[in-house]
Amino acid sequence: MSVAVFLTPQHPDGVEVDPTRPQLLVTDQSATRGDGVFETLLYRHGRIREEEAHLRRLAGSATALDLPLPEASHWRAAMQLALGRFHESAGEGAEASIRLTASRGVPGESGTFWVLVSAVSRSAATAHGPSDGLRVVLLDRGYDAAAADRAPWLLAGAKTLSYAINMAAQRWAQSHDADDAIFVTSDGRVLEGPTSSVLIARRSATGEVTLLTPELETGILAGTTQAAAFEVAAAAGWKLGYGPLTPADLLAADGVWLVSSVRLAAAVTSIDGVSVPCDPELHRVLVEGLDAAL
Amino acid sequence: MSVAVFLTPQHPDGVEVDPTRPQLLVTDQSATRGDGVFETLLYRHGRIREEEAHLRRLAGSATALDLPLPEASHWRAAMQLALGRFHESAGEGAEASIRLTASRGVPGESGTFWVLVSAVSRSAATAHGPSDGLRVVLLDRGYDAAAADRAPWLLAGAKTLSYAINMAAQRWAQSHDADDAIFVTSDGRVLEGPTSSVLIARRSATGEVTLLTPELETGILAGTTQAAAFEVAAAAGWKLGYGPLTPADLLAADGVWLVSSVRLAAAVTSIDGVSVPCDPELHRVLVEGLDAAL
Numbered sequence: 001m002s003v004a005v006f007l008t009p010q011h012p013d014g015v016e017v018d019p020t021r022p023q024l025l026v027t028d029q030s031a032t033r034g035d036g037v038f039e040t041l042l043y044r045h046g047r048i049r050e051e052e053a054h055l056r057r058l059a060g061s062a063t064a065l066d067l068p069l070p071e072a073s074h075w076r077a078a079m080q081l082a083l084g085r086f087h088e089s090a091g092e093g094a095e096a097s098i099r100l101t102a103s104r105g106v107p108g109e110s111g112t113f114w115v116l117v118s119a120v121s122r123s124a125a126t127a128h129g130p131s132d133g134l135r136v137v138l139l140d141r142g143y144d145a146a147a148a149d150r151a152p153w154l155l156a157g158a159k160t161l162s163y164a165i166n167m168a169a170q171r172w173a174q175s176h177d178a179d180d181a182i183f184v185t186s187d188g189r190v191l192e193g194p195t196s197s198v199l200i201a202r203r204s205a206t207g208e209v210t211l212l213t214p215e216l217e218t219g220i221l222a223g224t225t226q227a228a229a230f231e232v233a234a235a236a237g238w239k240l241g242y243g244p245l246t247p248a249d250l251l252a253a254d255g256v257w258l259v260s261s262v263r264l265a266a267a268v269t270s271i272d273g274v275s276v277p278c279d280p281e282l283h284r285v286l287v288e289g290l291d292a293a294l
Numbered sequence: 295m296s297v298a299v300f301l302t303p304q305h306p307d308g309v310e311v312d313p314t315r316p317q318l319l320v321t322d323q324s325a326t327r328g329d330g331v332f333e334t335l336l337y338r339h340g341r342i343r344e345e346e347a348h349l350r351r352l353a354g355s356a357t358a359l360d361l362p363l364p365e366a367s368h369w370r371a372a373m374q375l376a377l378g379r380f381h382e383s384a385g386e387g388a389e390a391s392i393r394l395t396a397s398r399g400v401p402g403e404s405g406t407f408w409v410l411v412s413a414v415s416r417s418a419a420t421a422h423g424p425s426d427g428l429r430v431v432l433l434d435r436g437y438d439a440a441a442a443d444r445a446p447w448l449l450a451g452a453k454t455l456s457y458a459i460n461m462a463a464q465r466w467a468q469s470h471d472a473d474d475a476i477f478v479t480s481d482g483r484v485l486e487g488p489t490s491s492v493l494i495a496r497r498s499a500t501g502e503v504t505l506l507t508p509e510l511e512t513g514i515l516a517g518t519t520q521a522a523a524f525e526v527a528a529a530a531g532w533k534l535g536y537g538p539l540t541p542a543d544l545l546a547a548d549g550v551w552l553v554s555s556v557r558l559a560a561a562v563t564s565i566d567g568v569s570v571p572c573d574p575e576l577h578r579v580l581v582e583g584l585d586a587a588l
Contacts, residue, residue, distance in 0.1 A: 002321075004320050019319065019320055019321065020319075021316075021319075022315075022316040022317045022318050022319055023316045023318070023319065023320050024316050024317070024318040024319070024320060024322070024325055025313065025314075025315075025316055025317065025318070026298050026313055026317050026318060026395070026408055026410055027296075027313065027410070028318070028325065029461075030324070030325040030326075030328075031318055031322065031324040031325040031395070031397065031455070032324075032332070032393075032395065032455065032457075033328070033455065033457040033458065033460075033461055034324075034327070034328020034454075034455050034456040034457055034458050035457065035458050035461050036458075038326070064462075065458065065462060066462075066465055099326075101320070101325070101326065103325065104461075114320055116320055116321070139445065139447055140441070140444060140445045140448075141445075141448075142436065142437040142438075142441035142442075142445055142448045143436040143437065143480075144436075144438070144480060147434070147436035147480060148436075150434060151433065151434045151435075151436055152466070153433055153459065153462045153463045153465075153466045153475075154434075154435075154436045154459055154462075155458055155459055155462050160328075160456075160458040161325070161326065161327065161328050161456075161458065162328040162455075162456030162457065162458035162459065163326075163327040163328055163329065163456065164327065164328050164329050164330075164359065164449055164454040164455065164456035165447065165448055165449055165456065166327075167323075167327055167329050167398075168358075168359060168360075168447045168448075168449050169447045171360055171447075172446070172447045181447075186437075186438060186441060
């Protein structure tokens with residue numbers, strides 16, 4: 001079951017609506033233009049994980065799109081309203097995904113803003129182990145590594161509702177003997193998954209571990225789960241680093257993961273059909289750390 | 295006023311709904327992912343212009359997205375139903391825009407398909423003259439000219455609902471002393487406008503006129519109005535050609551136009567702040583020809 005709460009001028013802290021009934025006009029620019037932004041948060045172990053980081057990223061995405069947004073306090077209130085109603089039905093403390101959507105709304109009117117709380121299936125929430133990990137394909141994102149920087153109208157780094165390419169990339173992967181994709185720039189830099197960030201770990205000859213993620217300057221999303229994983233890694237005594245990373249770096253790593261808010265850390269087991277190792281000890285530290293820390 | 299008609303399994307030829315009431319679920323993937331395709335057609339002078347070309351392009355876009363689509367006959371019936379109801383209210387023969395939208399729908403269910411018929415404002419329908427034409431900026435689309443060809447998951451050439459970048463480009467133009475934008479590849483090829491195709495005309499020393507448009511291989515949309523303009527040009531004895539075109543070609547042309555279904559042909563009067571000429575005779579042939587032919 002799901003609970004939907006709309007933030008409206010009359011109800012800035014949210015009003016519950018029935019998500020099984022139509023709630024959007026056919027002229028809403030979320031539906032006609034993919035013109036808006038979103039965030040997906042996880043409620044687990046009694047709290048909303050990385051709430052402030054997600055609200056900050058939502059605000060940053062909205063700024064990139066020049067989209068006026070309700071204050072964070074209103075989003076927090078609407079999330080609490082929706083979670084409260086969800087837990088009345090699903091049981092106290094039940095794990096949930098929380099999607100915040102901000103649409104430009106109907107032309108000439110103010111935006112459309114809503115919170116949708118839904119049950120999380122166990123398979124989605126459980127991190128994959130190295131043995132049941134992901135087969136990924138590397139897909140060219142078309143952009144070179146400098147495009148995001150020189151062309152702000154490309155909205156790189158903003159989490160927009162225009163996800164048709166992301167969805168097409170995942171369909172492409174799934175129709176080519178893979179589970180998911182990792183985007184690379186046209187000049188060979190590793191970027192991100194269609195709905196995830198990329199992490200790699202390296203263990204040196206002396207046993208020192210370094211956790212790396214691609215650099216934000218390429219226009220990737222600032223991953224909230226990636227940031228949490230960096231905190232886990234720092235606490236475990238690992239070193240941290242940012243790209244540039246190349247496909248060769250992925251193949252030579254001691255572990256590659258796709259991380260996202262609901263799925264957490266999923267180990268990558270093959271890239272373009274080539275098996276890649278995932279050190280079980282590194283995987284355990286990362287997954288258990290994320291589970292405890294978030 | 296507007297009329298909305300949904301194509302449903304129960305009503306494959308369409309059923310009218312009230313577009314002033316919500317008709318879409320908050321989980322519809324048009325609104326959550328920009329996952330779908332669309333077309334905008336013009337009804338003018340008693341008929342739907344370029345109906346078959348638009349239906350073919352809709353089908354092509356849907357194929358690129360692996361999105362099952364109602365048969366063209368159902369779209370035609372739904373358009374007739376919507377137009378009939380529109381003309382009952384707006385007056386027989388009233389000019390209208392017709393938007394066909396095909397969404398992937400709610401996860402796990404079939405797609406959502408609808409027709410929206412709306413009045414066209416005179417200013418939108420009237421082609422701009424050379425004197426009241428468009429100031430445009432050239433904006434880097436981030437892709438090189440070969441990206442569309444090597445990366446089909448980028449959905450180049452498909453008219454998807456994921457238009458956030460197109461809208462951002464137009465906002466960028468309007469906040470930088472311009473009216474619209476023309477996208478160029480990262481390697482300097484002219485592509486298209488965010489919601490239009492680009493045409494240029496050259497007049498030789500001997501008076502011979504050539505009408506050109508960028509080549510489809512760069513991943514631009516196959517323009518239905520561009521195709522109609524080519525027919526007009528051929529009838530006028532002009533030669534026809536396809537790119538590659540560069541920004542220098544735009545600046546050296548005897549006319550540059552942005553063409554689209556509802557706006558028809560709008561003359562470009564400046565590019566990045568540099569005035570460009572538009573030969574009034576060429577403009578007249580193109581605009582009058584499109585008006586008569588379409």
